[in-house]
Amino acid sequence: MSAAVTLRRDAALQTRNTFGVAATAPVLAEVADASRLAEALQTPELRDGIALVLGGGSNLLFAGDPEGPVLALSGQRxxxxxxxxxxxxxxxxxxxxxxxxxxxxxxxxxxxxxxxxxxxxxxxxxxxxxxxxxxxxxxxxxxxxxxxxxxxxxxxxxxxxxxxxxxxxxxxxxxxxxxxxxxxxxxxxxPRTPALRLDYAGIAEELTAMGVDAPTPRAVAEAVIAIRRRKLPDPAQLGNAGSFFKNPILPRAQAEALLAEHPSLPVFRGADEHSRKLSAAWLIDACGWKGHRDGDAGVSAAHALVLVNHGQASGAQLLDLARRIAASVQARFGVAIEPEPRLIGARW
Ligand SMILES: Cc1cc2nc3c(=O)[nH]c(=O)nc-3n(C[C@H](O)[C@H](O)[C@H](O)COP(=O)(O)OP(=O)(O)OC[C@H]3O[C@@H](n4cnc5c(N)ncnc54)[C@H](O)[C@@H]3O)c2cc1C
The missing domain is CATH 3.30.465.10 (Uridine Diphospho-n-acetylenolpyruvylglucosamine Reductase; domain 3)
Known part of the structure; x- marks a missing residue:
């Protein structure tokens, strides 16, 4: 019978995170058959616990190395x-x-x-x-x-x-x-019967441009893919983790006061009547960060929410840039913005 787990020591993680930043796991454990996970976790290298479960590495930033074993679940059924x-x-x-x-x-x-x-x-x-x-x-x-x-x-x-x-x-x-x-x-x-959602961020327009007048779910996916390819940098070309900041959620009164001062600020309904969600991209753009670059750590020129690695940026450099962006938004608008990706090796 094959082993429950495959282990690699001092495993490089640069190709396993979409920022493409360098990091090393003391042990990288891969488990393909989740029914053998308990057995896998009993191996001496993993017995003291794991520091990180790693998927595609598209929603985390290695600001430092993981402090213990990293586990990847690779089942494909x-x-x-x-x-x-x-x-x-x-x-x-x-x-x-x-x-x-x-x-x-x-x-x-x-x-x-x-x-x-x-x-x-x-x-x-x-x-x-x-x-x-x-x-x-x-x-x-x-x-x-x-x-x-x-x-x-x-x-x-x-x-x-x-x-x-x-x-x-x-x-x-x-x-x-x-x-x-x-x-x-x-x-x-x-479901098998579609309930298409076309009223968001240009999907209907994209379908029209594609010449589709009776959209299927597959056609909607193609439209979404086309829009995303235009708007978001491909991590294979330019390291990034998608939106780096979450849209901040504020009490309604505070959001309305900001809107009165900045009428073009996009404000959406929050989870209930008493809260509002603001566009973090707008706030960051208004502070002049879009396209900013410090060495290889930068902000996408197309999308203010996306931090990018132009080549050799370290996770610590990207985190430093993120902190400066958040501090400027706080100083100008009194709004705290927080990272969406998980930070490894650092605290926000
Ligand atoms: C270009 C780009 C575009 C993106 N667009 C979007 C978007 O439109 N909407 C959106 O919501 N997100 C978006 N993201 C973020 C990201 O793709 C998602 O959050 C995705 O679900 C992360 O998956 P992952 O496997 O890469 O997770 P990882 O980055 O590997 O891990 C993320 C977190 O999940 C944990 N984790 C991963 N797998 C497991 C598991 N099996 N069990 C327990 N914990 C686990 C990790 O420990 C970590 O805390 C985008 C990212 C990029 C790079």
Whole structure:
């Protein structure tokens, strides 16, 4: 029988994070069969605990080296399970290691709808529920049926239904306890009948430009892919982790006071009537950061929310730039902005 885990010492992580910054893991452990995770975690190198669960490395910044072993779950199974309870589709279970975009396209090809607006988001299926990935008016929580996760501290395999995941804007139960739960698989409830969401950020216009007048979920995904390719730098060409800052959520009165002073500031409804979400991109742009560059650490010229590595920037240099951006937004607007990616080897 093959080993439950593959181990590598002093493993370089530069190609395993989309910022492309250098970092070294004392041990990198890869587990393909999640049913052998408990066994894998008993190997001497992992017995004292792991410092980081690593997916595609597209939502973290190595500001330093991880202080202990790094674990990657590389299972690749995708299986339809039952009919979905509340829709005409099915429950589909995917292993944590399945690349997210490939999963979206595979589901669309199989005739399932829902995930089309989330096409081309980098990363893995296992990481998708952690920050409740979202794009173009859709969040993954709308389709998560259950999350299966192993808890090393208790040795239990948990199954969280949608409510138990406590999803919020770029948030979930898992985000608050990094590495407590190792997500081994996610079950999605996917309808066959589409309910297309076209009213967000140019999707309808893109479909028109593509000559599509009766859009299918697949066509919407193609439109989203085209828009994303134009707007966001490709990490393969220019290191980045997508949006570096979350849109800040403020009490309604504070947001309205800012809007009165800055009428072009985009303000959206928050989680309830009493809160408002502001555009972090607008705030950063207004402070003059778009296209800024300090050596190889910079801000995308196309998108003020995206920090970029022009080549040899270190994680510490990118973090320093991020802190200066946040300080300038705080000084000018009195608004605190926070990073979306997880920081490894540093605190915000
Ligand atoms: C160009 C670009 C565009 C992006 N666009 C979007 C977007 O539109 N919307 C959006 O929401 N995000 C976006 N992101 C962010 C990112 O793609 C997502 O957050 C993605 O889900 C991260 O997946 P990952 O596998 O790379 O996770 P990683 O970066 O490897 O890890 C992120 C966090 O999840 C944890 N983790 C990963 N896998 C597991 C697991 N199996 N079990 C437990 N913990 C785990 C890690 O420990 C870490 O805390 C973008 C990133 C890039 C580079």
């Amino acid at each position: 995708v299986q339809p399970l039952d009919a979905a309870p509340d829709c005409d589709g099915a429950i589909v279970r995917a292993d944590a290691g399945v690349p997210w975009h490939a999963f979206v396209m595979r589901m669309l090809d199989a005739g399932y709808a829902g995930l089309e607006n989330l096409a081309l988001i980098p990363g893995t299926v296992g990481a998708a529920p952690i920050q409740n990935i979202g794009a173009y008016g859709v969040e993954v929580r709308e389709f998560v049926h259950a999350v299966e996760a192993y808890e090393p501290a208790s040795g239990r395999l948990h199954r969280f239904d949608n409510a138990a995941c406590r999803f919020g804007y770029r948030d979930s139960l898992f985000k608050h306890a990094p590495d407590r739960y190792l997500i081994t698989a996610v079950e999605f409830a996917l």
